[in-house]
Amino acid sequence: MKREGLLALLKKTFGYSSFRPLQEEIITDVLSGLDVFALLPTGGGKSLCFQLPALAQEGLTLVVSPLIALMKDQVEGLQASGVSATFLNSTLSAEESKARFRGLYRGEYRLLYIAPERLMLPGFPERLQELKVRQVAIDEAHCISEWGHDFRPEYRQLAELRPHLPGVPFIALTATATPRVQEDIVRLLALQEPRCYTASFNRPNLTYRILPKDKPTEQVVRWVQEHPDECGIVYCHSRKATESVAEKLRAGGVSALPYHAGLEPAVRDKTQERFLKDKVRVVCATVAFGMGVHKPNVRFVLHFDLPKSIEGYYQETGRAGRDGLPGECVLFFSSADAVKQRAFIEEKPDPEEQRIAREQLQQMIHYAESSECRRETLLAYFGETHLNIPCGGCDNCLEPRERFDGTVAAQKFLSCIFRLRQASSFGVGMNHLVEVLTGAVTEKIRKWGHDKLSTYGIGKEHSRNEWQSIGRELIRLGLCRQTVERMSTLELSPEGMAWLKSRQPLTLTRPMRSVPRLNRPKIEGDIVCDEVLFGQLRTLRRELADERNVPPYIIFADVTLRHMAARQPATEEEFAELPGVGERKLRDFSGPFIEAIARWRVQRARQS
Ligand code: ADP
Numbered sequence: 132m133k134r135e136g137l138l139a140l141l142k143k144t145f146g147y148s149s150f151r152p153l154q155e156e157i158i159t160d161v162l163s164g165l166d167v168f169a170l171l172p173t174g175g176g177k178s179l180c181f182q183l184p185a186l187a188q189e190g191l192t193l194v195v196s197p198l199i200a201l202m203k204d205q206v207e208g209l210q211a212s213g214v215s216a217t218f219l220n221s222t223l224s225a226e227e228s229k230a231r232f233r234g235l236y237r238g239e240y241r242l243l244y245i246a247p248e249r250l251m252l253p254g255f256p257e258r259l260q261e262l263k264v265r266q267v268a269i270d271e272a273h274c275i276s277e278w279g280h281d282f283r284p285e286y287r288q289l290a291e292l293r294p295h296l297p298g299v300p301f302i303a304l305t306a307t308a309t310p311r312v313q314e315d316i317v318r319l320l321a322l323q324e325p326r327c328y329t330a331s332f333n334r335p336n337l338t339y340r341i342l343p344k345d346k347p348t349e350q351v352v353r354w355v356q357e358h359p360d361e362c363g364i365v366y367c368h369s370r371k372a373t374e375s376v377a378e379k380l381r382a383g384g385v386s387a388l389p390y391h392a393g394l395e396p397a398v399r400d401k402t403q404e405r406f407l408k409d410k411v412r413v414v415c416a417t418v419a420f421g422m423g424v425h426k427p428n429v430r431f432v433l434h435f436d437l438p439k440s441i442e443g444y445y446q447e448t449g450r451a452g453r454d455g456l457p458g459e460c461v462l463f464f465s466s467a468d469a470v471k472q473r474a475f476i477e478e479k480p481d482p483e484e485q486r487i488a489r490e491q492l493q494q495m496i497h498y499a500e501s502s503e504c505r506r507e508t509l510l511a512y513f514g515e516t517h518l519n520i521p522c523g524g525c526d527n528c529l530e531p532r533e534r535f536d537g538t539v540a541a542q543k544f545l546s547c548i549f550r551l552r553q554a555s556s557f558g559v560g561m562n563h564l565v566e567v568l569t570g571a572v573t574e575k576i577r578k579w580g581h582d583k584l585s586t587y588g589i590g591k592e593h594s595r596n597e598w599q600s601i602g603r604e605l606i607r608l609g610l611c612r613q614t615v616e617r618m619s620t621l622e623l624s625p626e627g628m629a630w631l632k633s634r635q636p637l638t639l640t641r642p643m644r645s646v647p648r649l650n651r652p653k654i655e656g657d658i659v660c661d662e663v664l665f666g667q668l669r670t671l672r673r674e675l676a677d678e679r680n681v682p683p684y685i686i687f688a689d690v691t692l693r694h695m696a697a698r699q700p701a702t703e704e705e706f707a708e709l710p711g712v713g714e715r716k717l718r719d720f721s722g723p724f725i726e727a728i729a730r731w732r733v734q735r736a737r738q739s
């Protein structure tokens with residue numbers, strides 16, 4: 132099919148008038164029978180890469196998906212757009228499965244979502260040719276790798292399908308892939324000379340912020356209260372914290388529920404469903420709440436605790452703003468959390484595992500404390516550079532931290548390390564060093580005679596916290612370092628030594644301010660519209676969704692609703708122009724929404 136044909140199909144079925152980056156290339160390759168490996172960030176529009184080819188050609192598209200909830204969601208979404216799709220998994224009765232099979236043999240469906248274990252049942256692969264399978268899409272393809280975070284052994288057998296489907300292209304899609312996972316996907320799925328596509332991992336519609344963690348529960352409650360009507364996730368480390376934060380939110384008038392692996396599966400499913408259907412506004416969760424969350428209108432992701440790695444942090448924050456509208460990511464950080472986590476790591480039995488965990492934590496701490504662009508630090512982790520800075524969407528770019536002449540402070544700090552090393556045969560940790568600088572009177576200082584040093588008490592102009600922050604910045608600048616053994620001690624680096632001798636001026640950054648900025652930046656993806664009308668349209672959407680027992684976003688995405696509230700279409704023709712309105716949704720839903728807009732106009736005219 133030619134470009135015009137694909138675009139027409141895109142508008143007719145899904146209501147979009149252009150492709151997202153790489154979608155068109157991927158779709159064209161799949162349609163010409165090539166294997167494809169697609170690495171697109173969350174919200175990048177992966178589904179469309181196999182859904183459009185499914186409609187552009189005859190026959191059936193198989194979609195392998197790891198989660199039952201996701202299958203149902205995608206099938207409902209397709210059906211709402213008038214696409215005939217179905218799924219097969221263990222939740223169906225024998226009766227229902229049979230009925231769906233009959234439909235498959237009659238060629239009634241364009242897409243079949245299927246769990247890998249169902250697909251590989253004895254006898255099933257042999258029957259695929261009869262079903263006229265023309266394309267196999269493997270969603271969440273990282274599940275095939277033990278190195279990924281959601282390993283599914285059943286994914287390993289998928290390559291055995293190939294002999295049964297000669298000439299049928301395989302398309303593997305994921306949002307997670309370190310090189311090792313990527314290699315596993317290509318090899319273990321036996322992709323043949325695949326075309327590989329990698330989109331930028333930048334999420335321009337997300338804003339990243341760090342706030343100093345002080346009274347975290349109150350901070351979270353206040354933050355959520357200041358963002359009324361928005362849905363979000365609060366990630367916590369412990370099950371107990373998910374429960375207590377949810378409780379405090381409820382006490383503060385916010386509908387919130389906890390989610391963690393210790394809850395009954397039925398309770399967890401119910402919570403997830405309530406969240407998807409906008410019936411509960413906030414879920415306080417451990418990382419167990421993850422892959423199943425394809426809710427497009429998650430507006431914020433808060434981290435109550437320090438994540439264990441940048442990769443995990445990126446995945447978790449990535450659940451905000453799937454729909455392309457602005458999303459806020461806030462991490463509450465205290466160095467006490469870092470210390471706590473280090474202690475956890477020391478309890479791990481395997482030294483190699485410890486080493487990796489320490490390194491990952493160090494990167495995370497660096498991210499949290501750095502005064503550089505957050506987005507730049509995140510993307511550098513994935514090997515991406517050349518970003519426009521200031522990025523316009525992180526705290527450090529929006530409100531650059533105050534800088535000061537830190538020459539004297541750095542001299543005091545570094546020479547104190549030097550003197551301590553000279554005086555004792557052992558190194559000391561950050562706490563002790565800061566106590567020496569500030570002239571504290573402690574047992575250890577007296578015992579070791581550190582009160583006799585020339586650097587004892589020379590740093591009384593800064594508080595202990597300030598010295599800690601100065602110390603951490605000097606570590607980041609590479610002038611000194613913290614050893615990674617059990618009791619980490621400070622030492623000068625060769626650069627630090629050289630700097631002490633040269634005494635060049637040095638600029639340092641003041642610690643973060645604890646007052647968050649509340650006004651929102653103008654961030655990519657924002658659609659300005661009348662908020663009152665938007666609220667009314669949202670209520671209508673929820674009624675329509677409840678009648679059909681589907682999540683509201685199946686009817687229309689928030690993006691469509693905001694465009695609707697901005698453009699206020701009065702006719703079907705105008706309504707059809709909205710992004711996300713294809714033929715089927717125009718027919719099914721334009722009536723009630725156009726009426727609601729008309730009613731609102733009258734209402735507003737009366738008021739003015
Ligand atoms: P992913 O699976 O990569 O996270 P999805 O397939 O769920 O992303 O798509 C994210 C959102 O983007 C969905 O709401 C989808 O309808 C929308 N979308 C996909 N392709 C386009 C497009 N070409 N134009 C506008 N919106 C799109």
Ligand code: ZN
Pocket residue numbers: 503504505506507521522523524525526527528529
């Ligand atoms: Zn930035």
